Amino acid sequence: MAAYDAPFTPVEPVRAYQRVAEQIEERILRGELPPGSRLPAERELVNQFGVGRSTVREALRVLQSAGLIRSRPGDPLGAEVLGVSGxxxxxxxxxxxxxxxxxxxxxxxxxxxxxxxxxxxxxxxxxxxxxxxxxxxxxxxxxxxxxxxxxxxxxxxxxxxxxxxxxxxxxxxxxxxxxxxxxxxxxxxxxxxxxxxxxxxxxxxxxxxxxxxxxxxxxxxxxxxxxxxxxxxxxxxxxxxxxxxxxxxxxxxxxxx
Amino acid sequence: MAAYDAPFTPVEPVRAYQRVAEQIEERILRGELPPGSRLPAERELVNQFGVGRSTVREALRVLQSAGLIRSRPGDPLGAEVLGVSGxxxxxxxxxxxxxxxxxxxxxxxxxxxxxxxxxxxxxxxxxxxxxxxxxxxxxxxxxxxxxxxxxxxxxxxxxxxxxxxxxxxxxxxxxxxxxxxxxxxxxxxxxxxxxxxxxxxxxxxxxxxxxxxxxxxxxxxxxxxxxxxxxxxxxxxxxxxxxxxxxxxxxxxxxxx
DNA sequence: GGAAATCAACTGGTCTGACCAGTGCACTGG
DNA sequence: CCAGTGCACTGGTCAGACCAGTTGATTTCC
The missing domain is CATH 1.20.120.530 (GntR ligand-binding domain-like)
Structure with missing residues (x-):
């Protein structure tokens, strides 16, 4: 059936910040990053993901606007995981x-x-x-x-x-x-x-x-x-x-x- | 009554990208920027808002993750306003x-x-x-x-x-x-x-x-x-x-x- | 003349490097 | 032992650069 239906689905480009955000969101949703835990510092995430800081920051912005994390300037512990809420x-x-x-x-x-x-x-x-x-x-x-x-x-x-x-x-x-x-x-x-x-x-x-x-x-x-x-x-x-x-x-x- | 209740409310810092995002969101929600219309180019927004491009971009990321706009690389018309959806x-x-x-x-x-x-x-x-x-x-x-x-x-x-x-x-x-x-x-x-x-x-x-x-x-x-x-x-x-x-x-x- | 290839001027996406104002911790001086 | 002082680090912001992609006008070729 799938052969008739959609042999191929169009591939749309996935931005770098999206993949970064997805990886982090995935861990939060799976419970690997429980509420109250901390994300690494932005400059550390730059190393781990191998992308620029602006990319990391845009990913964190997305997560923050989704209410999943909260960041505070000067916090040496990194962004705080808030978990999912209403x-x-x-x-x-x-x-x-x-x-x-x-x-x-x-x-x-x-x-x-x-x-x-x-x-x-x-x-x-x-x-x-x-x-x-x-x-x-x-x-x-x-x-x-x-x-x-x-x-x-x-x-x-x-x-x-x-x-x-x-x-x-x-x-x-x-x-x-x-x-x-x-x-x-x-x-x-x-x-x-x-x-x-x-x-x-x-x-x-x-x-x-x-x-x-x-x-x-x-x-x-x-x-x-x-x-x-x-x-x-x-x-x-x-x-x-x-x-x-x-x-x-x-x-x-x-x-x- | 308000005098008893909350004489002052704590002031929390408002980031620059938040104010940029709020201004744009406000216009979209008021209908001044109807679905299908276009935002100015990022570099133009930099001029209008008087902030750096990364700030503008973080604001646009927030709006995009809220489903209000969509941007496509190379589009000379700027980001597209999608309006509010479910x-x-x-x-x-x-x-x-x-x-x-x-x-x-x-x-x-x-x-x-x-x-x-x-x-x-x-x-x-x-x-x-x-x-x-x-x-x-x-x-x-x-x-x-x-x-x-x-x-x-x-x-x-x-x-x-x-x-x-x-x-x-x-x-x-x-x-x-x-x-x-x-x-x-x-x-x-x-x-x-x-x-x-x-x-x-x-x-x-x-x-x-x-x-x-x-x-x-x-x-x-x-x-x-x-x-x-x-x-x-x-x-x-x-x-x-x-x-x-x-x-x-x-x-x-x-x-x- | 008209269709096809080319080019130049944009766009958004990404990276780098820098600076600032905060924060927390360790060190220091009493 | 405690108060005070820095230092190292954080996130927020900016400036400038490059890339790949899009677009539309220009040029080229039939």
Whole structure:
């Protein structure tokens, strides 16, 4: 079959920096260079790869922009291996929305899908440990929602940790990473506009309330309800802020089940 | 409130190549540099930005690895602007699975979620045009599944176009891009191992059959059934190829609705 | 005149060598 | 023993050079 199909595939030139980057990326992905370990110095890599320093540097730039390494001037240990994370995902998603290829409504709709599924799976697969962790995070959110020094940042961070805990309970890392990436993209676009200092207290109140309901549904193993809660909360929160012509999208996502 | 929260944020140094890359990326994302347009030559950018060529080149490397531009040696027109696409997403997803941060089972489960939702929304929102386009693509797949010269590549390409048509009918570009990215990541990992030349004919038969059922459900506006079809097909196709300990994940995703 | 070969002016890819501002460690002076 | 001082090294940047490839105009040949 291959004889009919593609006897030969066109050969495209592979730049030197690409091969350098591939070799290093390969080792990182295979786990031979675990997070926290260090790459040799650039001038040492020049020797090992037998290429010029600019080539090595372009390769390192590629790896750095992929979030795989981080380098700091003056560090005698060389670039630090960061391992694979979801940062790259949120970066890519952010570009998609910022370039208006994808609208805010689509982004919210997508978030509805992801968080609903995350909740749904968590309700099915959660362990006792998961439940305890989530309950603890809700307690922490509650303690962070009062007092003058209660930071918005700390509250949001705990909120994110709760979602992460749900994602872990759903036993799908990928789902959690994407949900986080979409969440971040939404935040970057709109969150700062609404939820301003004005009604921040009320918002936290509602947020805690919502999380408690989600936890209850997950604890009860009521998967459809857990999923519905995520969709409803996102709809209630964002429906008024998306472009009017895309509100139908959110409603379509809301009506599931 | 901000006074309590973070009076000052730490200032981290911004490299010259970062600022160059940001300026160019900004213009691309704003649409000032539409896809197909050209960047000035590197030596010209050196003049405009007032930095060295290596700095310009590192910036271009970053943009290139983000899939925003493409450069070709000897091209007197300069680097070509590609615009934003989903390539970066599939790259990131591929890294996540290849590094065993996320298992193949999770990837398939994620794909079940995305394609099911895509089908579901398409069943709700499709227009007559969408239906015609999908029907035409199925016809094309059928014509490509017979004859000695029927290329596997052409068949797969048409298959992808069908999924893209569904995604368009769902009115959510983001969903479609992610589904495509996950699809590609799966293909890169496993597809070549199974679906080998051996039972390729039978596989195409089944594939066309599946697509017809999906189209029928979408045409009928039966959203839950369209979603179920996607999940079932993926489960039937991949369940035997994921790690045994993650099969439960697929089953959890299957049992929805 | 028109087609084919040639050439010159570019391009991006790579290398070399240099300098700078940081960093960490070893040495030194108290 | 500890504080202070250098030195050796790092990554970031620049300048200049060369190469191979592309392009389009020019020239050459039929």
């Amino acid at each position: 940062d790259n995902l949120s970066q890519a998603l952010g570009r998609l929305t910022r370039s208006h290829i994808s609208s805010l409504g689509e982004l919210i709709q997508f978030r509805m899908v992801l968080e609903a599924e995350s909740n749904r799976l968590a309700a099915r697969l959660r362990t006792e440990d998961d439940l305890n962790r989530m309950a603890g995070l809700i307690d922490r959110m509650r303690s962070l929602s009062v007092g003058p020094g209660a930071g918005l940042r700390a509250f949001s961070e705990t909120d994110a940790l709760f979602h992460q805990a749900v994602a872990e309970a759903s036993r799908n890392v990928l789902l959690g990473l994407c949900a986080r990436a979409v969440h971040d993209a939404v935040v970057e676009i709109i969150e700062r506009k609404i939820a301003d200092a004005a009604d921040a207290a009320a918002w936290r109140e509602r947020s805690i309330d919502h999380h408690e309901q989600v936890l209850a549904a997950i604890r009860a193993g009521d998967a459809p309800h857990a999923a519905r809660l995520a969709r409803q909360a996102l709809y209630a929160y964002y429906a008024d802020h998306v472009e009017p012509e895309t509100r139908a999208l959110l409603e379509a996502a809301l009506e599931q089940g | 390539d970066n997403l599939s790259q990131a997803l591929g890294r996540l699975t290849r590094s065993h941060i996320s298992s193949l089972g999770e990837l398939i489960q994620f794909r079940m979620v995305l394609e099911a939702e895509s089908n579901r929304l398409a069943a709700r929102l499709r227009t007559e045009d969408d239906l015609n386009r999908m029907a035409g693509l199925i016809d094309r797949m059928r014509s490509l599944s017979v004859g000695p010269g029927a290329g596997l590549r052409a068949f797969s390409e048409t298959d992808a176009l069908f999924h893209q048509a569904v995604a368009e009918a769902s009115r959510n570009v983001l969903l479609g891009l992610c589904a495509r990215a996950v699809h590609d990541a799966v293909v890169e990992i496993i597809e070549r191992k199974i679906a080998d030349a051996a039972d390729a004919a039978a596989w195409r038969e089944r594939s066309i059959d599946h697509h017809e059922q999906v189209l029928a459900a979408i045409r009928a506006g039966d959203a839950p059934h369209a979603a179920r079809l996607a999940r079932q097909a993926l489960y039937a196709y991949y369940a035997d190829h994921v790690e045994p300990e993650t099969r439960a994940l697929l089953e959890a995703a299957l049992e929805q609705g």
